[in-house]
Amino acid sequence: MTVSVADLVQVIAHEREGRDRGWWDQMAGSYHVESRVRSMWFTGTGQEFATASRGMAARGDHARHRLSVPSVHLRGERAVVTMPMAIELRIELHGVEADLISYARGVYRMERREGRFRICDLSTIYERDTLTPVEPGDAIAIDRTRWATLPASYRMLAYYFGIRGYDVDPDMPGDDRPESAGALIAEAFDWLTS
Template sequence: MRSRVVEHDDPTPRSSSATIAADVTAVAQLVLHERHARDRGWWHDMRRSFADDSRVRLSWFQGTGPDFVSASERMAGRGDVSVHRLAPPVVDVNGDRALAVVPAGIEVRTDLDGVEVDLASYARLLYRAERRHDGWRIVALDPVYERDTLSACLPGTPLTVTAAELAGFRRPYRMLSYVLGRRGYTVAQDLYGDDRPDAVRGLEQAATDWLRA
C-alpha cells in the first residue's frame, strides 16, 4: 500500500507519523471493505462505509451512497453480479480528509443471445473520505474508466458485436455500456474516462483542492 502526506503551508505538524499511518490504514481498509462487501452481498457492511450525504457517480448509477447500496442490492437480486479485482490503493491524508485511488478490474459473467460471455472493465476508483463522529466514511466515489474487453467464455464460440451496436458508446467503457444496456440499464456517456484527459485532470485537481481545503 502506497501513501503520502499532503504538504501544508503551516510548518507545524498536525499529527504524528504514527497517527498519519493509522489514518492511511483506516482509509485503505474502508474503501477495500466497501468493494469487498459489494462483491459478497454484505449490504449492511457496505452501507456503513458511506456517509449519509455521500455521492456516487458511475456507469449505471448516480446518487447518494446509501441509495447506491440499495440499488446494488436490487441489481444483485436480478442476477447481475460482478467481482472487483483491486490493486493496492494510493492514499493521501490531510487532517480529517483523505483521498484514495484504487486501480480496479470489474469482472462480469453474463449471457448475450445464448452465449456465455466475460466482460472485464478497468478503471481507477477515486474515493473521497472524511473522518466523521463515528469514524472514517466515504463521501464521494468517481471512477475513471480506462478500457474494457468482451469475450466468449468458451473458446471458439462465435460472438458477434457490430460496430453499429457500439456506435455512440465511449471507448473506455463501450463494452460495459453495451452489456449493461442489453441488461436494461441506462449508462451515462459523460463519465470520466482516459479518452477525455482534460476532464480527468479537472476531477483530480478538484479532489486535491478539496483535500487541501
C-alpha cells in the same frame, strides 16, 4: 486519534467486499449519509448505491472487483484515495457466455466525522474493457452500430448494461477523455486542500 493508510484502505476494502458478497449493510455503512457516488450506471448517495446494487444482484447481475495497490493522500481529517480495480462479470450476451472485464480507477474522497473515516464521494475513471467468450472460438454478434456510439474506455461495459436495461451515462471520465479525468482528479485534490 491517529489514522493509518491501512485504516483508510480497509474502509474501501469493506465497501467493495460488501458489494461483491451481498453484505449490503456493510457496504452502506462505509459511506457518510451525505455522500455521493457517480458511476456509469448510477448517481446518488452511498446508501442509495447499496440499495441499487442489491437490486442489480437480485436481477442476476453480479460483479466482482479486483483491487490493486491504492495511492493514499491524507491531510488532517480528509483523504483522497485512488484505487485501481478490475470489475469482472461472467455474463451471457446474445446467447454466448463471456467474461467482461472493465479496468477503472475509483477516486474516493474520505473524511473523518464523529471519529470515524467513511467515504463521502466515490467517482470512477474508466480505462478500458475487454469481452472474451468463455468457450474459445465462440463469436458474439455485437450490434456494431450501437457499439460504435459508446465511449471507448467503457464500451463493452456500457453495451452490456444497455442491453440489460440500465441507464448508461455516456459522458463518464475516462482515459479516452483525459480532460474530464483530469478535472475529476483536480476537483478531488482541491477538496482535499480546502
